[in-house]
Amino acid sequence: MQKEYKTVYAGGEGEIIEKKSRFIATVRPVESEEEALAFIEEMRKKYWDARHNCYVYSVGMNREATRCSDDGEPSGTAGRPMLDVILGQDIYNVAVVVTRYFGGVLLGTGGLVRAYSLAVQTGLAASTVITKKLGISLKVETDYSGIGKIQYIAGENGLPILDSEYTDKVILHLLVPEDQVQQVKKHITEGTSGRASMEKIKDVYFADVNGETKIWEC
Structure with missing residues (x-):
């Protein structure tokens, strides 16, 4: 058993606007991969009209179930940057979905990486991390x-x-x-x-x- 670890006690929601695109980050504590997948499906249904619902989750003290998805964004511009935030803050048993409503202006690779990273940081800031x-x-x-x-x-x-x-x-x-x-x-x-x-x-x-x-x- 780990002597201590960071996790989410209560999830939250954060939103940023980047060149007219809305990025909505929803954070949820999860104890299993099944729970994480059910949460992702819930967000897809809630934001069914969005262009993208990118996600990341990490479950287990050894991060046994850790996955991320760009959900149609250019490869490596959404899921991986989102995962890097989770790993960087060393948070366990968490899932995050970032929903994007496209604003008509292309952000480019660097812009997408920054936007998805910031969205996750904003969502975590709105959550109770313990x-x-x-x-x-x-x-x-x-x-x-x-x-x-x-x-x-x-x-x-x-x-x-x-x-x-x-x-x-x-x-x-x-x-x-x-x-x-x-x-x-x-x-x-x-x-x-x-x-x-x-x-x-x-x-x-x-x-x-x-x-x-x-x-x-x-």
Whole structure:
């Protein structure tokens, strides 16, 4: 598993005008090639009267399914420049369709490359792009004398408390970034004088989305 990667949380739409031609970029997060192809077909139906619906998608942590299409534009002037933007920004699990309504003025090879590249950049700027980081759900079990110290350690390290149980003992589930696990365990052991037991429950990815921590199972 990658320790972190960039992806699209919420897609968006951007538009540019280049010599009277409209370029509309629609961005969508996708988890499979089937999802990407369904999105492309959706855009083709929506913009059925457009001259071109060029696309790019990249799915998988090793970019196992990565494709692009010029859709009738001169070879290498649309799909590849669109892919170069995705690769350049290092974004995974994303699909982009750039729809062109021809304005009657030829742009030339260089003009098309610039227009399709800028359209994708504009679409991504209108989307919510996040960085997912690898972490774990850590189960911490202690007595009531240790709860205050664990809450303090969680607060000091910015560790969200995912869940809590209060019975004859206290159980907290903490979200801990993968690169902080050993340090956090050490602090909890020292802070509770060894009265806390800890167990990794599962690996998760997490990200900050508009100031809120979101979590995904790996």
